[in-house]
Amino acid sequence: MTERELLFQLNNLNQKKIDQAWLSSNRDILVSQILAGEQLEKTSVNWANIIWNMTSGLTIDFVARPVFAVAVMIILVLAGGTVVSIKASENAKPGDSLYIAKMISEQTRASLTFNEKDKAKLNVEFAGNRVKELTQVLSAPSQNKEEQTKHVEQLANNFKQELSEARDRLSKINFALTADDGKSEKTGTVSPSTNVAAKSPEKKIASQPAAKNAKPAQNQIFGANLEKSNSGMQISDPALEAENLFNKKDYDGAINKLNEVHKIIESNSEDKKAIKADVIKEKESATSTK
Amino acid sequence: MSKFGEKLLYARLKNKDKKAFIKAYNLFAEQIYKFIYFKVGSEEEAKDLTSAVFLKSWNHVLSNNLAEAKTLRALFYRIARNTIIDHYRQNSQYQQISLDNDDKLTDLLNDDNQLMKSMEIKSDINNVESALLKLKDEYREIIIMRYIQQLSTNEIAEIIDKPKGATRVALHRALQTLKKIIEDKK
Numbered sequence: 001m002t003e004r005e006l007l008f009q010l011n012n013l014n015q016k017k018i019d020q021a022w023l024s025s026n027r028d029i030l031v032s033q034i035l036a037g038e039q040l041e042k043t044s045v046n047w048a049n050i051i052w053n054m055t056s057g058l059t060i061d062f063v064a065r066p067v068f069a070v071a072v073m074i075i076l077v078l079a080g081g082t083v084v085s086i087k088a089s090e091n092a093k094p095g096d097s098l099y100i101a102k103m104i105s106e107q108t109r110a111s112l113t114f115n116e117k118d119k120a121k122l123n124v125e126f127a128g129n130r131v132k133e134l135t136q137v138l139s140a141p142s143q144n145k146e147e148q149t150k151h152v153e154q155l156a157n158n159f160k161q162e163l164s165e166a167r168d169r170l171s172k173i174n175f176a177l178t179a180d181d182g183k184s185e186k187t188g189t190v191s192p193s194t195n196v197a198a199k200s201p202e203k204k205i206a207s208q209p210a211a212k213n214a215k216p217a218q219n220q221i222f223g224a225n226l227e228k229s230n231s232g233m234q235i236s237d238p239a240l241e242a243e244n245l246f247n248k249k250d251y252d253g254a255i256n257k258l259n260e261v262h263k264i265i266e267s268n269s270e271d272k273k274a275i276k277a278d279v280i281k282e283k284e285s286a287t288s289t290k
Numbered sequence: 291m292s293k294f295g296e297k298l299l300y301a302r303l304k305n306k307d308k309k310a311f312i313k314a315y316n317l318f319a320e321q322i323y324k325f326i327y328f329k330v331g332s333e334e335e336a337k338d339l340t341s342a343v344f345l346k347s348w349n350h351v352l353s354n355n356l357a358e359a360k361t362l363r364a365l366f367y368r369i370a371r372n373t374i375i376d377h378y379r380q381n382s383q384y385q386q387i388s389l390d391n392d393d394k395l396t397d398l399l400n401d402d403n404q405l406m407k408s409m410e411i412k413s414d415i416n417n418v419e420s421a422l423l424k425l426k427d428e429y430r431e432i433i434i435m436r437y438i439q440q441l442s443t444n445e446i447a448e449i450i451d452k453p454k455g456a457t458r459v460a461l462h463r464a465l466q467t468l469k470k471i472i473e474d475k476k
Contacts (some may be wrong), residue, residue, distance in 0.1 A: 002467065003469065006465070006469055009418040010418060011440075013328065013419065013438045014438045016324060016327070022337055023320065023323075027315055028339075030312070030341075030345070033348070033362070034312075099338075100341065100342055103380060105458070158381070226347070
């Protein structure tokens, strides 16, 4: 093929026809979102009137259509960020029109989270979402097997990526994902004090009494940093277990394990907040006695 | 729309003028859709991503985050590029989809074409489209912008944020690479 022929072919590609109905309905959605945003901001009604006049044909009926709910949902996600839980998109799976809204919602929440631990919790939650979507895709009557396989593969890859990110974040901050066992007290106190001690000597001294007062963890020492476990006991990492269950196609088991991981991070956060508060008090009292 | 008209529209948009935004949508939606379609190779994804691009654009308008793009076209194309990158990251792999579906290709054909000629064109376009998807991302997008959508080198340089000279060189290399892919396929 000569260059001239190639350029001719490329130029011809621009003749591709676009679905005008979709273009038009997408514009309607955009208009309603702008209007919905305006209502949220409680500004003058005049603008709304102008746009309604401009896009003649929009009637009250439009408001009642599901597409309006989608539009409001999307603008709420963009305006509200982390907090808004939207039922309509929660159950969306790849291939659904609401799935993009679900993805935008997840991305918005991730971008509005700054703490590594909270980001890890989000990773775990999103991993759980991927598993749920996978079960939905597999159970949905799908005529296109090729597309189903493609979605399953994408979801599996995404699941592993989310879980891997979660574990990387947690190991970066020396956070321990642990197994439940009876010998928690000694090892449980090492973990929080190790994290606190890493910061400064005063905190290390201050943290020892605080660490002693820490709740005996159901959270104990863990899989990734084996050198921190002195007990020599068999250690399991629930995140790894979740992945193994996923690979064995035990999706319900994987979801339960992910919930467990989420709870571990959650409960450890509570402990560490208490310990941190104690450390700060100790430091203040040490400073005041000088 | 003239360049002056586009500048005026952009100025209105910066003032959060909603009419201006709708007008901008009317002006650029089809272009952005085609850009995304030829980049990702799927109509459904292109539709979803196009919607996302305009949503994000409105969000940028509201948050006064337009400083970097000098023109309206550059704004939409940049947001489109970033949206596609985010989409790839989300899926964690590029989607190389072969456009073998004849239904899509018949859209390109004019009813006046004779059957043999239309089949030849179909086959050639099929080669070019699938070869396009084999190009690396950077080359693919500039080929789409320059040779499919007929944007000028200046406009492309503004969109990809590179000097004009570097853009021209990249265009030349991209075209040669595409040609080689097609020839190797044959």
